[in-house]
Amino acid sequence: MELVTAKTNISRGVLGEAEIIKNKSLLNKWIDEAGTHLTETGNFAKGVQKKAEENFAAIGLPTKRTEDFKYTNIRSYLQDDYAAKNGSASLTESEIENVLIDDFVSVVLINGKYIPEYSRLKNLPKEVTIKSLFKALEEGNEVAIKQFNSGLEKTTNPMAMLNTALAGDGIFISIPENFSCPIPVHIANICTGEAKNFYNPRHLVYLHKNSELTLIESYHSVNHTGKTFTNSATEFIIEDTASLENYILQDEDILSQRNDVRHFTVNTGSRMNSVAISLNGGMLRNDPTIFINGENAEVHLNGLFIVKENCHTDNHTMVEHRAPNCMSNELYKGIIGDNATGVFNGKILVYRDAQKTNAYQSNKNILMGDKSTINTKPQLEIYADDVRCTHGTTTGKLNEEALFYMRSRGLNEKLAKNILLQSFAKEVSNTIKNEAFRTLIEQKIEENIQ
Amino acid sequence: MSGSNEILEEFVQGEYKYGFTSDIESDTLPPGLNEDVVRFISTKKGEPEFMLEYRLKAFRHWLTMKEPHWAHLHYPLINYQNISYYSAPKKPKEIKSLDEVDPELLRTFEKLGISLLEQKRLSGVAVDAVIDSVSVKTTFKESLSKLGIIFCSFSEAVKEHPELIKKYMGSVVPYTDNYFAALNAAVFSDGSFCYIPKGVRCPMELSTYFRINSAGTGQFERTLIIADEGAYVSYLEGCTAPMRDENQLHAAVVEIVSHADAEVKYSTVQNWYPGDKDGKGGIYNFVTKRGICLGNNAKISWTQVETGSAITWKYPSVILKGDNSVGEFYSIAVTNHMQQADTGTKMTHLGRNTKSTIVSKGIAAGKSNNSYRGLVKVNRGASNARNFSQCDSLLMGNNCGAHTFPYIEINDNSAQVEHEATTSKIGEDQIFYCNQRGIDTEKAIGLIVNGYCREVLNKLPMEFAVEAQKLLAVSLEGSVG
Numbered sequence: 048m049e050l051v052t053a054k055t056n057i058s059r060g061v062l063g064e065a066e067i068i069k070n071k072s073l074l075n076k077w078i079d080e081a082g083t084h085l086t087e088t089g090n091f092a093k094g095v096q097k098k099a100e101e102n103f104a105a106i107g108l109p110t111k112r113t114e115d116f117k118y119t120n121i122r123s124y125l126q127d128d129y130a131a132k133n134g135s136a137s138l139t140e141s142e143i144e145n146v147l148i149d150d151f152v153s154v155v156l157i158n159g160k161y162i163p164e165y166s167r168l169k170n171l172p173k174e175v176t177i178k179s180l181f182k183a184l185e186e187g188n189e190v191a192i193k194q195f196n197s198g199l200e201k202t203t204n205p206m207a208m209l210n211t212a213l214a215g216d217g218i219f220i221s222i223p224e225n226f227s228c229p230i231p232v233h234i235a236n237i238c239t240g241e242a243k244n245f246y247n248p249r250h251l252v253y254l255h256k257n258s259e260l261t262l263i264e265s266y267h268s269v270n271h272t273g274k275t276f277t278n279s280a281t282e283f284i285i286e287d288t289a290s291l292e293n294y295i296l297q298d299e300d301i302l303s304q305r306n307d308v309r310h311f312t313v314n315t316g317s318r319m320n321s322v323a324i325s326l327n328g329g330m331l332r333n334d335p336t337i338f339i340n341g342e343n344a345e346v347h348l349n350g351l352f353i354v355k356e357n358c359h360t361d362n363h364t365m366v367e368h369r370a371p372n373c374m375s376n377e378l379y380k381g382i383i384g385d386n387a388t389g390v391f392n393g394k395i396l397v398y399r400d401a402q403k404t405n406a407y408q409s410n411k412n413i414l415m416g417d418k419s420t421i422n423t424k425p426q427l428e429i430y431a432d433d434v435r436c437t438h439g440t441t442t443g444k445l446n447e448e449a450l451f452y453m454r455s456r457g458l459n460e461k462l463a464k465n466i467l468l469q470s471f472a473k474e475v476s477n478t479i480k481n482e483a484f485r486t487l488i489e490q491k492i493e494e495n496i497q
Numbered sequence: 498m499s500g501s502n503e504i505l506e507e508f509v510q511g512e513y514k515y516g517f518t519s520d521i522e523s524d525t526l527p528p529g530l531n532e533d534v535v536r537f538i539s540t541k542k543g544e545p546e547f548m549l550e551y552r553l554k555a556f557r558h559w560l561t562m563k564e565p566h567w568a569h570l571h572y573p574l575i576n577y578q579n580i581s582y583y584s585a586p587k588k589p590k591e592i593k594s595l596d597e598v599d600p601e602l603l604r605t606f607e608k609l610g611i612s613l614l615e616q617k618r619l620s621g622v623a624v625d626a627v628i629d630s631v632s633v634k635t636t637f638k639e640s641l642s643k644l645g646i647i648f649c650s651f652s653e654a655v656k657e658h659p660e661l662i663k664k665y666m667g668s669v670v671p672y673t674d675n676y677f678a679a680l681n682a683a684v685f686s687d688g689s690f691c692y693i694p695k696g697v698r699c700p701m702e703l704s705t706y707f708r709i710n711s712a713g714t715g716q717f718e719r720t721l722i723i724a725d726e727g728a729y730v731s732y733l734e735g736c737t738a739p740m741r742d743e744n745q746l747h748a749a750v751v752e753i754v755s756h757a758d759a760e761v762k763y764s765t766v767q768n769w770y771p772g773d774k775d776g777k778g779g780i781y782n783f784v785t786k787r788g789i790c791l792g793n794n795a796k797i798s799w800t801q802v803e804t805g806s807a808i809t810w811k812y813p814s815v816i817l818k819g820d821n822s823v824g825e826f827y828s829i830a831v832t833n834h835m836q837q838a839d840t841g842t843k844m845t846h847l848g849r850n851t852k853s854t855i856v857s858k859g860i861a862a863g864k865s866n867n868s869y870r871g872l873v874k875v876n877r878g879a880s881n882a883r884n885f886s887q888c889d890s891l892l893m894g895n896n897c898g899a900h901t902f903p904y905i906e907i908n909d910n911s912a913q914v915e916h917e918a919t920t921s922k923i924g925e926d927q928i929f930y931c932n933q934r935g936i937d938t939e940k941a942i943g944l945i946v947n948g949y950c951r952e953v954l955n956k957l958p959m960e961f962a963v964e965a966q967k968l969l970a971v972s973l974e975g976s977v978g
Contacts, residue, residue, distance in 0.1 A: 114567070399895065414910035418877065425916070427901040428569075432892035432922045439917040442907050 062107060070107040074100060077131035077213055077245065085214040085249075088184035095196050099211035106205050113205075118390040118422040119361040121206070124304045124330050125276045129245040133215045135160045136239050138269055143237075146267045150483060151233035152177075154218060158238060159248020159279055161218050170230055176221040177232070180251055183219040190221050190253050198282040198310035204334065207308045210247045210280035217250035217279070220262070222289075227259035231481055236266045238303050242273020250281040254289040254317075261292040263484055266328075268300040274329065280308040287341060288316040294479050295323040296488060297331060301358065304330040315341025315370075322478050324488050325352040325360050326495045332361040339366070339373045339401075346375040351475035353495050354387035354419075361390035366408075368401040368431075377408040380475050382468060382496070384415035394426040395436060402431050408438035413445060413471060468496045526583040532556060535683050538583050542652045542687075545659055555672035555682030562676045568839040569868040569900055572781065572808050580746055582684045582717070641699075647692040648703055651719050654690035661692060665723055669752040669789045669816070677748040677783040677810075681717045685750070688718035693728035693759075702958050704733035720751040724759035726792065731762040731958055745770075747806075748783045757792025757819060762800070764957050766965050769805035774863070776835025779807025786813035790822030790848075798825040799842065800956045802965045807836060812870065814843035817851035817879075824853040827953040829965075832865035832897070841871035841902075846882040846912070855886035858950050861897035868900040875912040882909060888918040891949060 062070075078084070078100075085092045108125065109116035136157050143165050147153045154177060155165035161179045168177065176183075183191035199207045222228055240246075254260055285291050291311075299305065305328060313319055325331055337346055352360045366375045375395065383389040391410045412421045425438040445467050453463035472492045479485040526537065535556050539549040564575070641648050647658060655662050672682035693699055724730055747769070755761050763786075772779025782805075788797035799813040815824030826842035844853035853873065861867035867890065875882045890899035901918045923945050931941030947954075947966070957965055 402895075412907075414907065414912070417910060418908075419910055420906070420908045422907070423905040425901075425903060425918070427890075427918060427920055428898070429890070429892065429900065429920050430898040432895050432897070434892075434920060434922075436920040437918065438901070439915075440903075440905060441913075441915045442905065443913040444910050 062105065066107060067104050070104040071100075073127055074103060074209075074212060076127075080131040081213055081215065081247070082133045085181070085211075088181050089187070089192075091192055092184060092195075096212060096214070099208050103205060103208040103212050106208075108209070109205050115204070115363060115392070117424075118388075118392065119330075119332050119359065119363075121306065125245065125278075129243045129276055131213055132158070132240065132244045132246060133160065135162065136270075138165070138237065138239070142269050146235045146237060146265065146269075148233050148263070148265075148483070148487065151231045151263065154232065154234045156218060156234060156236045156248070158240060158244075158246045158277065159215055159217050159236065159250075161216065171232075172226075172228060172230070174223050174226050175228055175232070176219065178219055179216050180219040180249060181216040188219070191219055191251060194253050194282070194284050195251055196282070197284065198312050198338070199280060199308070202310070202336075204308060204336075206278055206306050206334070207280055207310070210249060210278050210308060213247040214249040214280075215247050217248040217281075219251050220260075221253045222255060222258040222260050224255040225257045226255075228261070231261040231263050231484070233263045233265065236264060238266065238268045238275065238277060238299055238305075239270045240272070240275045242275070244273075244275040246275065246277045246279070248277070248279045250279070252281065252283045252291075254283075254285045254291055256286045257288045258286075259290045261294075261481055263294045263296075263481070265296040266299050266305070268303050271300050271302045274302045274304060276304045276306075278306045278308070281310070283309065283311045283319075285311065285313050285317045285319055287314045289314075290317065291319045292480060293319065293321040294481065294484055294488075295321070296491065297323065297325040297328055298491065299328040299331075301327070301329045301356065303328045306332045307334060309333075309335040311335065311337040311346075313337060313339045313341070313344045313346055316343045317341065318345045320347040320478065320480070321349065322475065323350040323362075324476065324492070325350065325354075325362075326491055327355075328358065328360070330359045332363065334363045336365040337367065337375070339368050339375065340370055342370045342372045344370070344373045346373070347478065348375070348377045349475050349478045350379040351381075351472055351492070352379070352389055353382045353384075353472075353492070354389045355384045355495075357386050359388045359390075362392070363390070364393045366393075366395050366406065368395070368397040368404045368406060371400060371402045371404065373401065374405040375407070378475060378478075379410045380471060381410075381412040381421060382415060382471065383412065383419040383421055386416060386418045388420045388422070390422045391440070392424040392426070393438070394428065395438070397429045397431050397434055397436065399430040402433045404431060404434040404436065406434070406436040410438075410440040411471075412440075412442040413468070414442065415444070465496055469493060472496070526581050528579050528581045530577055530580070530582055530684065534582050538684055538686070541583065542655075544652070544655055547659065547663060548655050551667070551672070552683050555679050556684075558673055559676070559679035559683055562679055564676050568810055568870070569866065569902070570808055570810065570837045570839050572837070575746060575781065577680070583686060644697050644700070645694040646697060646699055647690065649690055651685070651688040651690045651721065654721075658690070658692070661723065662690075662721070665721055665752070665754055667752075669754060669787050670750050670785050675785060678750050678785040681719060681748045681750045681785070685717045685719040688720045688749070690720070691722045691730065691732065693724045693730045695725045696727040698728070699730040702731045702733055716745070716747050716749070718749040720749070722752070722761055722763070723754045724756060724761045726756045727758040728756070729760045732764070733958065734763070734765045746781045746783070749785070751784070751786040751813075753788030753797055755788060755790050755792070755795040755797050755822075758794045759792070760796040760798075761788065762798045762958070763788070763813075765799075765801040765803075767801065767803045767805050767809075770807075771805050771834065771836045772807040774834040776807065776864075779836070780805065781808045782806040782811065783808075784811040786811065787816070787843075788814070788824075789816040790819045790824065790851075792822075793819040793848070794821045795819045796823040796825075798827075798956070800827045800953065801829070802953070802957070803828070803830040803838060803840060806838075809836075809838040809840050811840045812843055814845070815853065816845045816847065817853065817882075818847045820848040821850045822848055823851070825956075826853075826855045826857070827956040828857045829860070829950045829953045830857070830867055831860045832862070832867045834863040834865060836863070836865040838866070839868045839870055841869045843872040844874070844884060846873075846875040846879040846884070848879060850881045851879060852883045853885075855884070855888070856952055857886075857888040858953055859888070859890040859899055860893065860946065860949075861890065861899045862893040864896045866898040866900070868902060869918070870902040870904075872904040872906070873914055873916070875907045875909050875914065877908040879909050880911045882912040882914075884912075884914045886916040888916075889949070890918070890920040891946070892920065892922050
């Protein structure tokens with residue numbers, strides 16, 4: 048099928064020879080610094096990594112002139128002197144305890160690396176595979192080898208290329224055919240480390256036909272002593288009629304800088320719901336891309352971002368409707384205070400063949416601080432005629448009349464504001480189906496609104 | 498829905514109705530661009546020294562710039578050395594009455610339905626007719642000058658009102674602004690100049706008809722409109738161009754300055770040759786249009802109906818500098834066959850209590866691509882800024898594309914900004930409803946499209962609204978109504 052190139056993706060022209068050499072040398076420096084490599088897992092991985100290196104060298108790190116990174120200048124966070132590291136560190140029992148959630152299967156990742164000693168898998172059904180991605184590749188796990196990099200192979204995102212080139216060990220989850228995982232899997236990501244550490248963990252989640260999984264991810268910082276940069280990438284492949292619930296809580300400290308690439312491949316009749324709650328973190332960029340490849344698929348993408356102090360949160364989403372009769376629904380809400388900056392850049396791309404598409408996108412923002420900023424860019428790129436696509440975005444402050452109403456009934460200003468903000472946030476948190484986690488999220492939101 | 502498919506088919510096949518060439522002898526410069534060409538243009542027009550300096554500065558800056566390619570447009574590279582930068586109808590002497598105007602020229606206007614004579618006698622619209630870059634005739638100049646209104650060709654203004662030109666030219670669109678604006682500043686041929694003095698309400702709609710005439714001649718107009726304190730003017734620009742096989746480049750600049758309490762309403766109907774149905778020929782239209790609300794309570798309103806051009810690259814903008822100033826943008830963009838349009842607006846809020854409204858209606862048919870690209874920017878300190886944007890797209894047929902690229906940058910927490918966009922096709926149930934009531938499919942589509950565009954059409958001045966409706970009907974004839 049012919050499709051006019053999505054021109055906004057080709058953000059920069061071809062680089063000169065000198066710049067390519069510069070990119071290569073920076074990449075080589077990072078490759079040398081990182082201890083373990085993807086290439087060690089087998090011949091297959093060598094080819095993948097080599098290709099990614101070339102691709103990255105040809106475009107380099109995104110600049111402010113890169114259209115997709117227009118509002119997040121990666122260069123101001125990730126400098127050349129950052130040192131590529133691999134995950135793992137030792138933490139105390141109580142530090143781990145703090146981030147785990149009872150009743151769930153808990154998988155602990157430190158800077159993206161899977162630490163079995165800290166994890167609690169005793170309630171995990173034996174059908175479900177959870178292991179180190181590198182180990183799975185080394186062992187010749189067919190699913191892992193077949194699916195690894197299948198989503199990001201043709202990516203135009205330089206950060207995704209960089210992740211593949213520098214890939215560190217991450218987690219591999221596979222759910223077998225016709226199996227519905229009865230217990231949510233909770234991945235606790237702990238970020239720790241010294242100044243200028245640079246991590247590139249890589250994960251893979253595979254849902255076989257007609258399977259179901261609730262995957263909860265939470266991000267925390269422990270013993271963080273300086274600004275670190277994490278450039279993680281996760282591929283999700285959802286086979287026919289499978290269903291994924293993916294909830295994310297981002298609650299790191301101000302020293303944490305994270306670029307989170309996610310690639311979802313959604314096949315015929317499958318369903319996914321992703322809810323990202325971003326509460327804290329110095330710099331945070333969520334970059335989910337969803338390829339709807341099969342008919343009758345259903346995609347929900349929700350996000351709430353609360354940004355404070357001098358922090359920066361960017362939500363860059365891409366929904367590609369490549370098959371007919373699918374629906375996607377996107378809702379992102381932001382509360383931006385102090386000197387913080389919030390970004391929403393959502394794009395819906397409907398291919399010529401994707402007739403009868405229903406696509407919705409909504410972004411609502413509240414600016415709380417005198418010096419807070421919001422940049423929003425909701426985009427539609429549509430090549431099929433029999434579609435219904437809408438997007439809407441609003442930005443404003445809290446409704447004065449609503450505040451007045453509550454104050455006239457005896458609520459003080461702080462409380463009145465709180466109620467309004469909480470109800471604003473609820474629209475997103477309500478899309479979390481797991482009750483235990485939703486309650487936790489609501490608590491967290493309440494704490495962060497104060 | 499075979500009926501509506503046939504009609505769509507017919508629309509897609511529909512040919513350009515205004516394709517004719519008028520034979521007027523032109524004094525044309527050979528293709529190519531260098532400093533000598535810039536000097537030649539300036540000398541030819543008998544410009545004062547400051548103008549030549551400005552042109553040269555712009556030209557030297559242009560040389561350092563690169564052609565922008567960020568828009569959602571695909572076209573072969575333009576060879577700027579292959580374009581002739583000057584072409585003027587041979588006019589040995591000044592014209593005092595219509596009788597002296599080339600009869601061929603008058604016939605051209607008649608074909609376009611804007612006979613100067615008729616305009617002058619019946620409608621009370623002063624027409625500053627620009628054929629291939631040189632103003633041929635300015636009507637109603639005398640009656641306007643009684644009010645102190647200056648409405649003349651740009652080159653005349655350069656000679657007669659150099660102080661105004663020096664003060665305002667490039668103040669809104671500096672030659673450093675973008676590639677095409679720089680090119681225009683270097684080689685602009687002519688255009689219109691309009692100055693409305695303090696407190697004067699211009700009694701008639703001012704109008705300019707642009708026509709691109711000589712083959713292979715780029716046309717580089719420059720329009721400057723200044724409304725002094727408390728003034729009001731409604732300005733109309735309308736375009737049709739004859740059929741051509743090669744692409745013609747058009748890079749115009751329009752600058753509007755609206756002082757305190759002044760209001761400028763700028764309406765455009767653009768119907769240049771869009772190329773044939775295989776995308777051959779057609780005008781490349783790269784226009785920089787920008788207005789500034791300099792004083793408090795100033796207002797600038799852009800209304801455009803874009804049906805022509807192979808490539809449209811156009812973002813009429815408003816800088817809301819004065820407190821309580823208002824910016825408006827109403828647009829209908831129709832693309833068919835292989836046409837590509839990337840158009841929208843920029844609203845920059847700087848003053849307090851500023852308001853802007855954006856209503857954009859895109860209709861894409863054939864194999865065309867129609868994009869809305871807009872920026873709403875609220876600077877820190879622009880308290881209580883208010884913006885409302887609505888961008889709707891209508892897709893007809895399965896080979897076209899409709900895109901929306903809004904950029905919203907807000908740095909002030911008292912701002913209230915809303916944006917919404919929808920993309921859909923004409924509902925079969927709507928057509929069915931009309932059919933049921935005895936309205937045939939063609940008329941039904943016409944009715945629906947007209948209703949869809951009504952919000953914008955209503956903003957056009959009376960004379961223009963009729964024309965625009967006709968134009969929509971013609972562009973969508975045997976097609977979408």
